Amino acid sequence: MTFKSIIDEIENNLNKILDDLSISDVKFSVEPAKPGFGDVSSNVTFLLAKQLKKSPKEISEMLSEKYSQCISALVSKPESHPSGYLNFYADWPKLNQLILSESNLPEFGDVDIGKNSTIVVEHTSVNPNKALHIGHIRNIIIGDTVSRILQKANYKVNVLNYVDDSGLQVADIIVGFKHFGYEIEPPEGKKFDHYCGDDVYVKTTEKYEQDSSLEEIRKNVLKELEDGNSETAQFADKITRRVLSNQLETCWNLSVSYDCLNFESQIIRSGLWDGIFEKLKEMNLVEFENDGKNVGCWVIRGDGKEEDKVIVRSNGTATYIAKDIPYAAWKLGLLDDPFHYEKYEKEQPNSRVLWQTTLNDSAFVSQNFSGDKVITVIDSRQARLQKIITSLMGKFKSIPDAYVHLGYESVTLSSDTAKVLGIETDGKQAQMSGRKGLYVNADSVYDLLKEKTTEETKKRHPEMDDSEIEKISHAVSVATLRYEMIKQDLDKIIAFDLTKSLSLEGDTAPYIQYTHARASRILEKSGRDSSIDVDFSLLREQSEIDLVKTIGLFNLQVRDAANNLSPKVISRYCHDLAVAFNSFYEKSKVLDLGDERLENSRLCLVHSFKITIEKALNLLGITAPDKM
RNA sequence: GGACUCGUUGCAUAGCUUGGAUAGUGCGAACGCUUGCGGAGCGUUAGGUCGCCGGUUCGAAUCCGGUCGGGUCCGCCA
Structure with missing residues (x-):
């Protein structure tokens, strides 16, 4: 209660x-x-x-x-x-007791919205041909945070990462390696994914622009990739697996983990498409065009003024959106599962088991990663295509809103940051572009933050050894990056600015973490364990009551966040909690009061704050060190 | 041209789903607070016709219609 x-x-x-x-x-x-x-x-x-x-x-x-x-x-x-x-x-003496006692339970803040039903959250889903940039990070952090919130709301959450390992973007780096002479091994000290994105991909696409005859090579490679047994496809598989491994390192470093990896190449080869295509025909959801501009194609009729969407070309091949249809249906458990499962070769840092699909018959393990509901995190530029998928899924599955596209606005570069990267934008923000090399890698931002927080922490704690400093600066850096990605509304563009992103004051994660450290310090200095067997009526200062009240709002905030799939609700709550604590801290002394009963009551409050902010921050994937 | 989306103080943002009381926060600006539990902090001050017009309502930042401005999407690319 x-x-x-x-x-x-x-x-x-x-x-x-x-x-x-x-x-x-x-x-x-x-x-x-x-x-x-x-x-x-x-x-x-x-x-x-x-x-x-x-x-x-x-x-x-x-x-x-x-x-x-x-x-x-x-x-x-x-x-x-x-x-x-x-x-x-x-009646605060009563409510104090109720809230503060409850806050000591592990399940404090839980709400039952999911009724233990399963829900799929798909996020990340990046081409494995480059390193993750901060635009991808927004997707990943939104997805991970929503997953954590839904779990707290009593859903069984299956987190999927759809690895887009076929198509043009992959073909391009293969062209670079096989035809333009790029070494397989990156230069000393460079991660393979950075090398593929920064060097091979960017420079290969540059070459097409200079010499359009090279497009022929690109087309041939793309064709070779379609045959899974070709030497080119096997080579591509090795390359993309290696990039994926590096991308996952970036994610894991940010406290993000998954349950299963799906590979686009396998979905294509699994025959899932043929099954769903038959179903679409049976249900009259697709139509064959006998004339008009889409003659010879299968199309989905446009809604209202919208154009018809081609899903099978006149040459019989499926378009980009078509590949998403069987995957969406698979996620909802509407299709017989053609996959076997095996464990991914590396273990995730939090020991959560990571599975991957395989079409290899020698793996006999079966798993079920589908859900009664599905949330797909994709940026809102894909809203139109996602709307088509959503509408189709609505016809396949009777549960209302079974398939949800969770859209968000993109991350752009501030004009200052674009300038640093060599682009003059005339004061306007700039869209990132992987092809043009106009982006800021996630690892670089983390490294810069790490450098700054390490320096700060050393200044404050000259006595600390390096490994403790490292732990703290890691926690603060991850928190800062994660918090910046979710603290504003999903439909607001983030104009990323390298300099401003390094700020550690005001409405930032370090502010909240610092507040937690203050609370920890008081508890440590008190030299006793806090107890809930205290006189709650002694907590009657306004700042004390405000803090208790804010603690007591936790489950209402979780409910709001889960119902609206809105991570920022929790980030605001964490900030509110920190503000309430800092105000209490300023006005009410806890230790050395010469009144043990009052001290114990306040210690109880401090302890409640500490464990509540830890739980709330955990929903954001943020840990709070005891010292920083 | 059509669709979607954003517009709140110098800048950035919350509140809008579910209409009511004093529009909350951060940065930036000015001033102040440390022999005291950690100043990554706290306090005070200045700064707002909630893009504009109209409608609904006893009451609109919030709902509806229109309009202007920014962004995005509209391919037998992915």
């Missing part, structure tokens, strides 16, 4: 009062109050104004009067506000 207890109590009592007045069907709200208006507010008075032909003010006076007659465990008094609102004041 948390702050929600008092909300529920008020809601029940108000319903009873309305019953007595023979009023029904009023959907009023009961919410945590804005600061300065008590603890809980209801808008019920406004909603009744018309029906009762009275002003909200009169109604709130009447309801407040009636409410005083109700049995209430947690409300100390109702209050009619001149604005017409009906506000409530909590």
